[in-house]
Amino acid sequence: MQKTYSLLQKIMACFSMLLLSSCIKISENSKHNKKENIAAFDWFRYEGNDAIYKTLSADKEKYLNPILAGFYPDPGICRVHDKFYLVNSSFSYFPGLPIFESTDMVNWKQIGHVIDRPEQLDLKLAVSKGLYAPTIRYNKRFFYVVCTNVDAGGNFLVTAKNPAGPWSNPIWLPEIEGIDPDIYFDDDGKVYITHNGPPPNNISVHEGHRAIYMMEFDLEKSKTVGESKLVVNGGTDMSQEPVWIEGPHIIKKDGFYYMICAQGGTEYNHSEVVFRSEHIFGPYSSFPNNPILTQKHLDKTRANPVTTTGHADFVELSNGDWWSVFLGCRPYGDDLYNTGRETFMLPVKWKDGWPEIVGGKEPIPFQFKKPNLCSSKENISPMNGNFIWQDDFNSDKLDFKWNFIRTPSEKWYSLEKGKLLIKARKETIQTETNFSFIGRRQQHLNFDVSTKVDFKLQNQSQTSGLLAFQNEKSYFLLGNRLNDSGKQKVFVERVSKILNNEKREIVAETDLQENSDSVLYRIEGNAGLFNFYFKENENDSWILLLKNSDATILSTKLAGGFVGTYLGMYTSGNHFSTKE
Numbered sequence: 001m002q003k004t005y006s007l008l009q010k011i012m013a014c015f016s017m018l019l020l021s022s023c024i025k026i027s028e029n030s031k032h033n034k035k036e037n038i039a040a041f042d043w044f045r046y047e048g049n050d051a052i053y054k055t056l057s058a059d060k061e062k063y064l065n066p067i068l069a070g071f072y073p074d075p076g077i078c079r080v081h082d083k084f085y086l087v088n089s090s091f092s093y094f095p096g097l098p099i100f101e102s103t104d105m106v107n108w109k110q111i112g113h114v115i116d117r118p119e120q121l122d123l124k125l126a127v128s129k130g131l132y133a134p135t136i137r138y139n140k141r142f143f144y145v146v147c148t149n150v151d152a153g154g155n156f157l158v159t160a161k162n163p164a165g166p167w168s169n170p171i172w173l174p175e176i177e178g179i180d181p182d183i184y185f186d187d188d189g190k191v192y193i194t195h196n197g198p199p200p201n202n203i204s205v206h207e208g209h210r211a212i213y214m215m216e217f218d219l220e221k222s223k224t225v226g227e228s229k230l231v232v233n234g235g236t237d238m239s240q241e242p243v244w245i246e247g248p249h250i251i252k253k254d255g256f257y258y259m260i261c262a263q264g265g266t267e268y269n270h271s272e273v274v275f276r277s278e279h280i281f282g283p284y285s286s287f288p289n290n291p292i293l294t295q296k297h298l299d300k301t302r303a304n305p306v307t308t309t310g311h312a313d314f315v316e317l318s319n320g321d322w323w324s325v326f327l328g329c330r331p332y333g334d335d336l337y338n339t340g341r342e343t344f345m346l347p348v349k350w351k352d353g354w355p356e357i358v359g360g361k362e363p364i365p366f367q368f369k370k371p372n373l374c375s376s377k378e379n380i381s382p383m384n385g386n387f388i389w390q391d392d393f394n395s396d397k398l399d400f401k402w403n404f405i406r407t408p409s410e411k412w413y414s415l416e417k418g419k420l421l422i423k424a425r426k427e428t429i430q431t432e433t434n435f436s437f438i439g440r441r442q443q444h445l446n447f448d449v450s451t452k453v454d455f456k457l458q459n460q461s462q463t464s465g466l467l468a469f470q471n472e473k474s475y476f477l478l479g480n481r482l483n484d485s486g487k488q489k490v491f492v493e494r495v496s497k498i499l500n501n502e503k504r505e506i507v508a509e510t511d512l513q514e515n516s517d518s519v520l521y522r523i524e525g526n527a528g529l530f531n532f533y534f535k536e537n538e539n540d541s542w543i544l545l546l547k548n549s550d551a552t553i554l555s556t557k558l559a560g561g562f563v564g565t566y567l568g569m570y571t572s573g574n575h576f577s578t579k580e
């Protein structure tokens with residue numbers, strides 16, 4: 001009995017040893033596998049160096065334009081006591097609708113995103129679809145943001161007690177067609193939503209013919225009341241065939257309702273115009289001196305042009321001064337800009353019952369006298385001017401500057417021990433998915449961006465590296481990959497509609513000498529020309545892989561769409577197994 005028992009015991013012991021060792025193997029393997037599928041980014045450095053800022057002398061009385069540099073279009077602004085809040089469009093980037101707070105309107109601190117939970121919205125869309133043109137307003141202890149999720153639900157409203165969040169889930173507004181909703185709280189307690197929509201009876205009298213409609217909104221029931229009423233047909237003057245009337249905002253002053261709107265389309269001919277009426281639903285008359293903001297008539301060859309200005313919102317300070325925020329672009333060539341549409345600011349002056357943006361039809365100044373507000377003492381990370389920004393990934397949360405493309409459906413990244421670990425998944429840049437990319441905006445015409453990544457390449461499909469991205473048809477990827485004989489190559493892949501008919505093309509490639517898993521990447525951007533560098537050790541000098549590559553392919557003019565260039569970290573387990 002005893003013998004049998006001890007024999008059994010021995011057998012059991014052997015078996016469990018076997019099991020344990022195979023378990024150890026499995027866990028070692030999975031640990032190994034885990035590492036092998038993970039790109040570990042050590043740090044990310046962004047430096048912006050625009051020549052224009054060097055020509056301006058430091059002046060404590062003045063602020064810099066743009067107030068938010070880089071892709072921050074369609075600004076909406078409101079004031080609550082002594083604080084200002086500003087939101088921007090973000091299209092299919094997640095988290096969506098960045099929100100900023102300021103006490104002096106000069107230093108803007110990002111306090112969060114209005115859309116930051118996947119349950120709020122699932123952005124599974126083309127890059128320039130998704131979240132367009134939000135309006136932010138405050139009424140009786142609540143903040144309201146109305147916005148459009150283009151091609152995925154349409155117009156919606158979200159609310160919050162704290163602008164830093166949490167914001168509610170969307171209340172969808174199916175009765176409201178079109179885009180660019182505004183919410184207006186009248187003195188009598190009534191609420192109105194004003195928006196862009198198709199021309200009356202869906203009949204376009206000319207190309208780009210749109211209209212502005214208004215609807216009452218029942219706040220308690222969170223429902224629209226009655227029908228949308230036409231308030232502006234076409235724009236300022238139908239005989240001039242105005243195009244793309246949009247982005248309305250309602251303001252009340254001295255017994256008049258003012259409606260400011262963008263007109264001309266969000267390109268070179270963009271402008272801001274104003275209408276007024278004694279009654280909320282109109283009739284609205286157009287200001288005889290419209291537009292109140294545009295750069296379209298100015299000499300195209302002027303130095304340091306700001307173009308495309310329009311899509312404004314107004315805010316009144318507690319001292320009765322009025323200011324306007326609006327979008328504009330900083331081209332480096334003939335209507336070429338990679339930085340997208342940015343947020344600018346200028347004062348508003350009222351004269352004879354009409355508002356005008358001060359100097360709105362002259363070249364937009366890069367420096368202007370500050371609003372009459374106390375300067376913020378807080379140390380706020382700069383949103384304009386020349387600066388260096390580095391993330392060493394020592395926090396347990398991603399900085400608000402980082403974005404994903406589309407809503408993540410799984411957690412494929414983590415911050416661990418000073419590294420940002422990103423899983424190389426099957427998704428690639430070419431797919432309209434939430435591929436493994438974490439990026440930030442290009443905020444300067446001239447920039448220098450670099451990162452260090454450790455990634456154990458196991459097969460020829462994988463890659464990781466630094467991505468300059470406008471959309472899946474317009475990007476540069478600087479990364480590494482394995483060749484047929486297991487040697488590591490560092491490469492630049494380019495995709496462009498203009499240069500190579502949207503085909504993926506390796507435009508530069510060389511061997512990595514050490515075949516180690518760690519590579520440093522750097523892209524130096526000089527307006528429309530990019531240089532690509534790499535090295536294998538921090539202390540080495542950078543090796544130039546590709547010089548003066550034509551980066552106009554990342555401009556809005558050539559890439560299309562409404563966003564600006566993102567720079568960031570990318571990895572995929574499948575990048576080279578999917579041929580386009």
Ligand code: 6LW
Pocket residue numbers: 073074089132133179180246247262265266310311327562
């Ligand atoms: C936005 C429209 C516009 O909905 O561009 O500049 C569109 N104005 O109002 C996208 O940002």
